[in-house]
Amino acid sequence: MVTDSGPTELEQRLRELAGGVPDPELPVISLAELGVLRRVHVYGPGRVEVELTPTYTGCPAIEAMTADIQHVLREQGGMEQVLVRTVLFPAWTTDDITAEGRRKLAEHGVAPPRVSREPAGPVPVELGSIRCPNCGSGRTKLLSRFSSTACKALRRCEDCQEPFDHFKELT
Amino acid sequence: MSAALCLGDDALVLSHRLGEWAGHAPVLEEEVALANIALDLLGQARVLLSLEGDEDELAFRREERAFRNVQLVEQPNGDFAHTMARQLYFSVYQELLYERLAAGEGPYAPLAGKAVKEVAYHRDHAEHWTLRLGDGTAESHERMQRGLDALWRYTGELFRPVEGLAEVDWAALHGAWRSRVEDVVGRATLTLPEGSDGSGWSAGGGRQGVHTEPFGRMIAEMQHLHRSHPGATW
Structure with a gap:
């Protein structure tokens, strides 16, 4: 309606x-x-x-x-x-998480999903590396494609060695 | 035969089979992966069955002959490679089918648009394992091949038209499925069996309520709690 x-x-x-x-x-x-x-x-x-x-x-x-x-x-x-x-339509994507939400996730030790589209338009942007939420290093490695919940994957930082959750991109 | 029941039962039954891996998976990561995939499928099943009626009544109170899932999804788990072969065959099919439904304007478009993203991830997971096991050790290669061979006869049924899904060109879907599966299997140094995928004889009848022997035992376990304690909640 x-x-x-x-x-x-x-x-x-x-x-x-x-x-x-x-x-x-x-x-x-x-x-x-x-x-x-x-x-x-x-x-x-x-x-x-x-x-x-x-x-x-x-x-x-x-x-x-x-x-x-x-x-x-x-x-x-x-x-x-x-x-x-x-409601299922239009389907939720990780781009619907606000900037503030992303910041809080990172602060909490969960690498936020990378933004795939600029807020203004439908143009896809290139995804950068997934950064370690503990030390900020961009050298991180996938440990498991699935983690504690459906929306997360498990990674490890190659610099500080800490494992961490990554909120997977869903676009 | 309702399409919601066919697609909902596919998702529900495969979800239950994958759930049977809980506590038995070869590594912890796969334990979590299979449970997550099962959860996605259960979510899809709930939406689809709710389009048809009361989800719990439909899941827990129907007899075996009233289920409309394809026989592929009810096949027992076997070893991990066998489960991955089932995952590969089914997730490629489900992704292609949902893509087509999502592009249409039918009653399943919203669910398909949401679920296709989840299923793409399941397909990716199955492809990774097919490559890893097929192009792995002699033992893993042999087991993966055995899984592909054993389940092949159940793939023809996937492409028999489901009533109510007018937007789907089943022959084109079959062609797209075949080339995608062939590509992955080839890269994994494995081979697909000849025939029996619809061109020759293949098993089938699930959409009409005819199921293979292991299915009865599976739903007996799936429905036991609900039937023994009607209306139980926690």
């Missing part, structure tokens, strides 16, 4: 509340920073519908995200009914 008027003040406030929910698996970043919160729509007094998109189709965190959003919009947003819908 498309509305002409854009989000209302209430919708913006609810969006901030929902967007501020921490990611259940990587609690250093919020759902807004992860880029999975699509739409917040108030469709009646005390009734709101939230659209979420999963990072991976089978991501089990979506259930925890749903419960957390329902909780915060009831407790702090004053809503009575909170519907959370999962």
Whole structure:
């Protein structure tokens, strides 16, 4: 459904509340920073519908995200009914993670996904090397294509020798 | 026969088979890899089965003859090379199929557009292992070849048209699959068996509910908890 008027003040406030929910698996970043919160729509007094998109189709965190959003919009947003819908289209990509989200991931020891497209347009940019989040070295090596969650791969730094998680690019 | 059921059952059954590797994989990294691939497939299955009805009812309450998956995905894991041969055959097929569905405007386009990215990664994983095992030691080469040979007879069924997927040109899909698989297998110093991929005799019947013997045992285990404790939650 498309509305002409854009989000209302209430919708913006609810969006901030929902967007501020921490990611259940990587609690250093919020759902807004992860880029999975699509739409917040108030469709009646005390009734709101939230659209979420999963990072991976089978991501089990979506259930925890749903419960957390329902909780915060009831407790702090004053809503009575909170519907959370999962939408698949357009598919989430790692380019949807905000710059702030990337910075927090790196600070937390997870190499952020490299940006594949400039925010302004569809032009692909060349991916640089994956840098070690501990020492910053660009000399890192893939240990395993899969890691603790579907969205990460395991790498090791060839300089400081530390293994680290890399949030895989999904474009 | 609904397309959602066919594609959903393919994903569900292969997910369960891959999940059986948990605790048995040759190295920890592969334990994690196979579980991750299984999780992606389970996610796809949930979306597809939910288009058809209640996902839990469909997954846990149907009898063997009501499942519409191809026979390839229900084949037992065998050794690691055997599983990789199954992964190669199926992930190349699934990626090509989802690419076509994603490009269309049918009811499966949103899921296919999302899942094709996951499946491309599964295919990449299977290709890496096919190369590594095929072009590895005499033992790994022999096992990989054995896996490719044993599962070949189940590949013809992948290209029998599924009702409701009008946007798919099945002959073209088959051609694209064949050249992609042949390329990888050739680079891995392995060979594909002749015939039985649709040009000759091949196994089949999964889409009509006819399954191979190991499938009954697989779903007995898969459904046991739900049937023994209806409505159980945690």
